[in-house]
Amino acid sequence: MAGNCTNSWETNGTRIGYLNVTCELPIRYAQPMYGYVVPFLLVVTIIANTLIVVVLSKRHMRTPTNAVLMAMALSDMFTLLVPAPWLFYMYTFGNHYKPLSPVGACYAWNLMNEVIPALFHTASIWLTLALAVQR
Structure with missing residues (x-):
């Protein structure tokens, strides 16, 4: 795995936290998948x-x-x-190597890439169940 996978650095005696997305997934797989495949799927999904x-x-x-x-x-x-804006920023535009800072951006990354998509996906599963019960 490339890069330093610590999530903070110290400068002038102050510890600064950041998110290093290259530590979350192997970048050699994440870059093509999230940077090139997901934008294509996003366009197809939005149109359909x-x-x-x-x-x-x-x-x-x-x-x-x-x-x-x-x-x-x-x-x-x-x-x-x-999660599309973050995936475009990080993987399509090649900013995955930059630490994500300030802390608010890290919280937004987590919320928009983990929490909210899981909520919508769970809703879709429950709607599928509702459709099956309705039928």
Whole structure:
């Protein structure tokens, strides 16, 4: 693994914390996956789910089943859309080697890459279960 994987450094007697994303995943796999594959999947996901939402939101298409399907499409789209700005910044634009600082940015990284996508993904799973129960 390349780089120093400590999450703080000391300068003038002050310890400064930061997030080093190259320590989270092997960068030789993370860079192509998050930097090139995920942007392609993001575009495909946004186009497909936007079309699904447009079709299912028509007045004559409004049924309870279609409401669940539309919510699933939105949930799946947000699962990928929320972490996208960070993935673009870190991996597509090649900033993964820079420490992420200040601490607020580290919290935002964690929230937008771990917490919120997991929430939307879990919602999508529950909506799939709701659809199965409804059927």
